[in-house]
Amino acid sequence: MLIVNNLTSYYSNIKILKELSFNLNQGQVLCLLGRNGAGKTTTLKSIMGLVDKTRGSILFNNEKLSGIPAHYIPKKGIGYVPQGRRLFLELTVEENLEIGLLARKKGKDTKDKVLSMFPRLKERINQISGTLSGGEQQMLALARALCIEPSLLLLDEPSEGLQPSMISLIRNSILELKKQGVSILLVEQRIEAILPVADEVIIIENGSKTFSAYAKEFKDKKTLQNLYNFTGL
Amino acid sequence: MDLGPYLLFASLEGLVHAAVLSLIALGLSLVFGVMRIVNVAHGEFFMLGAILTWWVSNFVMGNPALGFLLALLIVPLVVGIIAMFSDLLILRHLKYDPEVTIIATIGILYIIQQFALMTFGPDARPVEQPFNIRLDLYWFGFSAYKFFVIFSAIILLFCVWLVMAKTKFGLILRATQLDSEIAQAFGIPISTVYSLVFGVGAAIAAVGAVLIVPIQQAHYLMGGEPLLLAFIVVIIGGLGSLKGTVVAAMLIGISDGIISVFFSPNLAKILATLLVVVVLLIRPNGLFRTIRI
Numbered sequence A: 001m002l003i004v005n006n007l008t009s010y011y012s013n014i015k016i017l018k019e020l021s022f023n024l025n026q027g028q029v030l031c032l033l034g035r036n037g038a039g040k041t042t043t044l045k046s047i048m049g050l051v052d053k054t055r056g057s058i059l060f061n062n063e064k065l066s067g068i069p070a071h072y073i074p075k076k077g078i079g080y081v082p083q084g085r086r087l088f089l090e091l092t093v094e095e096n097l098e099i100g101l102l103a104r105k106k107g108k109d110t111k112d113k114v115l116s117m118f119p120r121l122k123e124r125i126n127q128i129s130g131t132l133s134g135g136e137q138q139m140l141a142l143a144r145a146l147c148i149e150p151s152l153l154l155l156d157e158p159s160e161g162l163q164p165s166m167i168s169l170i171r172n173s174i175l176e177l178k179k180q181g182v183s184i185l186l187v188e189q190r191i192e193a194i195l196p197v198a199d200e201v202i203i204i205e206n207g208s209k210t211f212s213a214y215a216k217e218f219k220d221k222k223t224l225q226n227l228y229n230f231t232g233l
Numbered sequence B: 001m002d003l004g005p006y007l008l009f010a011s012l013e014g015l016v017h018a019a020v021l022s023l024i025a026l027g028l029s030l031v032f033g034v035m036r037i038v039n040v041a042h043g044e045f046f047m048l049g050a051i052l053t054w055w056v057s058n059f060v061m062g063n064p065a066l067g068f069l070l071a072l073l074i075v076p077l078v079v080g081i082i083a084m085f086s087d088l089l090i091l092r093h094l095k096y097d098p099e100v101t102i103i104a105t106i107g108i109l110y111i112i113q114q115f116a117l118m119t120f121g122p123d124a125r126p127v128e129q130p131f132n133i134r135l136d137l138y139w140f141g142f143s144a145y146k147f148f149v150i151f152s153a154i155i156l157l158f159c160v161w162l163v164m165a166k167t168k169f170g171l172i173l174r175a176t177q178l179d180s181e182i183a184q185a186f187g188i189p190i191s192t193v194y195s196l197v198f199g200v201g202a203a204i205a206a207v208g209a210v211l212i213v214p215i216q217q218a219h220y221l222m223g224g225e226p227l228l229l230a231f232i233v234v235i236i237g238g239l240g241s242l243k244g245t246v247v248a249a250m251l252i253g254i255s256d257g258i259i260s261v262f263f264s265p266n267l268a269k270i271l272a273t274l275l276v277v278v279v280l281l282i283r284p285n286g287l288f289r290t291i292r293i
């Protein structure tokens, strides 16, 4: 459903991504791993149309995403959970969700469904989102993206700065969404965070794909060793 | 007149100017808040509003209230559309780079000013008050129209607050203001939002202009002083804060009125500018920056 072909992205003429290619099938979880500055966030931003200068092609359900204005991309059913959450911190929980709902004109049904996944947000619906705890903020960032009822979800380091119980809660949500047929492109730093959910892993180094492996290969000691080597852990 | 009534008179005069000033400053603050750009041409949109009001009211014969009402309806619209076009044709292509935008809006300032001079001439143009009623306030008479100006400004400020705080459009503006990149990632067409905000900001200033010309006369150089005062108000009130803008406009407008009546208008401007320096020293984000909307 998502086909990225020879994606090359620039920030002010510096080449950040170099001919990156990968596919993501429906209901699959594809993980991008890589060191700091490897270009993981840039990959997600390029898909969202937020990088001014890109080459190559991005196809989503056989539609070309590259070149169309950024604000049309979520309307195609792509939800984005950015690195560092990027909530509208001065708005309430409800207003943040409202922004998500507006993207594809979803209504109360969607909102209720999303809130039932995160009861803690429901209790804090009128709280200013900047005053939520880190874990609650991450839930809200995820909930906001789910308000567009995405068929593809881009998650940028959702476990960053969270304690284990919160990480497993996020992981369970990912598995639940996968079960519902949502495709997920997951960026993480640490291998342990993705092994239980990933169908395929791609290692990015300096903006290029240097290694990839399918879930069934994870048991293979050599593959695992390779993964650890590439991420520098 | 005794000191008390005299002070009351000066405060009322100040309040009229504060009302118009808060509209001008609100437009400026809205544009800065959402688009993060400083619009140096803002005062010229105000001036354009005033001159167009004169033009419209000349056009309509008979009862001056008719011309005024017509101006109130179409002048802000026309000024807003002109502002939107200057955004579409110029600012958008500069990608709203802060420094470049300042230079560009200085350019727009001169274009509008010279256009007004060439088309409407260098004379100050009076506009008749839509109604000529004096209210007897025991010690002195005060024009009912001036109360109307204060009242209209309050209504408009309230409407803007209502839109910002309670509507979907307001929510979209606030989200764009807080994080434009993520706003786009959630389907908000930020360039359309920017054009609208630039237009609305200018239109609000134009409403202030329509209200003030029956008191002040229209002139092609009248945009400079309100721009300076609006900057002062926005800095003191805190950029992008509606409440701060209104409170600071009251403070500046009323004290300007009182000091101008008792001492001299120049002293009032000097003190206002001094106040900016003091506020910037103690609270660099403005008095109300922590309180939003």
Ligand SMILES: Nc1ncnc2c1ncn2[C@@H]1O[C@H](COP(=O)(O)OP(=O)(O)OP(=O)(O)O)[C@@H](O)[C@H]1O
Pocket (backbone or CB within 6 Å): A011, A012, A016, A034, A035, A036, A037, A038, A039, A040, A041, A042, A043, A083, A189
């Ligand atoms: N807006 C920008 N302007 C210029 N350079 C940028 C910009 N954003 C990112 N970069 C550069 O692009 C490179 C890749 O950054 P990116 O954020 O994609 O890395 P990442 O893999 O997500 O890293 P991390 O794990 O630290 O989040 C870095 O060298 C970064 O400095």
Ligand SMILES: [Mg+2]
Pocket (backbone or CB within 6 Å): A040, A041, A042, A083, A156
């Ligand atoms: Mg990153």
